[in-house]
Amino acid sequence: MHHPQVQREHVRPDGDAAAGTPFLQSILALTDLSARGQHAVERAARLAADHGALLKLMYAPANLEPLAHAEAATGLAGLARALSARFGVLVKQVAVSSGGLAQVVDEARHADLVVLRHERDRSPGAFFTGQPVERLLRRLRCPVLVTRLAARPRYGRILVAVDFTPASHELVSIAHGLDAHASLELFHALNAMHESKLRYADVSDHAIRTYRHDCQRRARERLFSLTDSSSARRNRVLSTLGRGDPARQATVQQQHARAELLVVGKRRAHPLADFFVGSVAQRVLCWATGDVLVVPTDRRDEAAAVAMPRKLQALR
Numbered sequence: 001m002h003h004p005q006v007q008r009e010h011v012r013p014d015g016d017a018a019a020g021t022p023f024l025q026s027i028l029a030l031t032d033l034s035a036r037g038q039h040a041v042e043r044a045a046r047l048a049a050d051h052g053a054l055l056k057l058m059y060a061p062a063n064l065e066p067l068a069h070a071e072a073a074t075g076l077a078g079l080a081r082a083l084s085a086r087f088g089v090l091v092k093q094v095a096v097s098s099g100g101l102a103q104v105v106d107e108a109r110h111a112d113l114v115v116l117r118h119e120r121d122r123s124p125g126a127f128f129t130g131q132p133v134e135r136l137l138r139r140l141r142c143p144v145l146v147t148r149l150a151a152r153p154r155y156g157r158i159l160v161a162v163d164f165t166p167a168s169h170e171l172v173s174i175a176h177g178l179d180a181h182a183s184l185e186l187f188h189a190l191n192a193m194h195e196s197k198l199r200y201a202d203v204s205d206h207a208i209r210t211y212r213h214d215c216q217r218r219a220r221e222r223l224f225s226l227t228d229s230s231s232a233r234r235n236r237v238l239s240t241l242g243r244g245d246p247a248r249q250a251t252v253q254q255q256h257a258r259a260e261l262l263v264v265g266k267r268r269a270h271p272l273a274d275f276f277v278g279s280v281a282q283r284v285l286c287w288a289t290g291d292v293l294v295v296p297t298d299r300r301d302e303a304a305a306v307a308m309p310r311k312l313q314a315l316r
Contacts, residue, residue: 023177024051028094028111030060030104033067033075040117041079042151043291045087047113050179055083058094058107060116072096101132105139115145118285118292134282137266143174143295146285149260155182155291159259161250161284162188164222167265167297172226174295175263185238185257186223189249190215216241247283260290265297 029044031037041057048055057080059072067075073096080091097103108114119132133146160175162168175184223239240257242249254262266281281294 023174024048024053024112026054026056026111026113027051028056028058028104028108028114030058030114030116031076031079032061033059033072033079037117039150040115040147041083043145043147044113044115045083045089045091046151046153047115047145047178048089049087053089053112055089055091056094056107056111057083057091058104059096060104069096101135101139104136108140108142111142113143113145114140115147118146118148133285137281137294137296141296143293146292146294148289149291152260155179155260157183157185157257157259158261158263159185159187159250159254159257160263161246161265161280162186162223162226163246163265164188164219165265165297167295168226170297171263171265171295174293175261178261178293182261183238185240185253185259186226187240187242187250187253188219188223189242189244189246190219245283247280248287250280251284251287251289255289261293262288262290263293263295265295267296267298 024047027044027048029041031041045055047053057076059067059076061067061072066072073093076093076096080093083089084091094107104114114136116133116136133144137144155178158175158179160171162171172184172186219241220239223241227237227239240253242253250262250264253259262284264281264284266279281292285292285294
């Protein structure tokens with residue numbers, strides 16, 4: 001795979017490193033108690049230690065033959081003791097149940113972050129209903145960290161895919177708060193479809209080049225605005241421009257920059273839209289080689305919509 005042509009600028013080289021304020025109070029880690037699932041729970045435990053957060057462990061089997069309740073409860077208890085002793089964190093076990101996805105969603109309502117390992121379901125049913133993590137993302141309103149890599153002490157580089165919507169500021173803030181010591185890189189993919197339309201309309205090459213340079217200039221200005229925000233003031237912030245499909249270019253840039261974590265936003269969409277088109281987050285999860293943090297970008301709007309009637313009622 002060839003890396004796309006990008007323009008990179010080094011911003012705020014002399015900026016002050018801001019000490020990240022812990023924003024995670026409760027982390028829910030899903031595990032099937034297999035050896036492969038250790039990466040996710042270890043990453044969750046490290047984050048809990050860094051943020052002084054409560055770590056909740058929940059048994060969520062990924063296969064068709066789950067452990068018996070007694071066996072799963074015993075395994076969960078042993079894992080909780082091991083993580084508490086190793087990382088010095090408070091660990092709480094979620095009671096083993098057969099509630100499946102509904103129980104995970106209910107438990108996640110009280111969590112600031114859900115952590116699970118990347119697991120691909122190759123059954124025929126998954127083609128129509130979506131991968132387990134996709135079904136989860138449709139219903140969760142908190143960020144979801146999907147792990148692929150072994151849990152190192154810290155993330156060395158975090159790549160944040162931004163689209164310049166108001167939600168982009170929150171993505172930058174969350175990436176900064178997750179690990180204030182990691183190098184942060186903001187990435188935006190320019191839409192190449194507009195140039196194709198201009199060519200189809202027989203617009204001159206000179207006019208197309210002028211349009212391209214103007215788009216790049218405006219994108220760089222908006223990237224600088226994001227990097228100059230108070231939540232991103234650190235010693236090393238990079239910004240990179242790509243061109244083409246946002247999901248594909250973001251995952252290619254993740255490989256090129258060797259970023260262990262890619263942060264991407266996701267708006268809630270109808271399941272049929274996800275099935276036929278696929279969201280950017282969905283495709284990133286499919287193609288990424290490192291960990292991916294998916295942040296629901298409309299969760300604050302929903303919270304405000306719920307809070308407003310309560311405020312009106314309080315005023316009566």
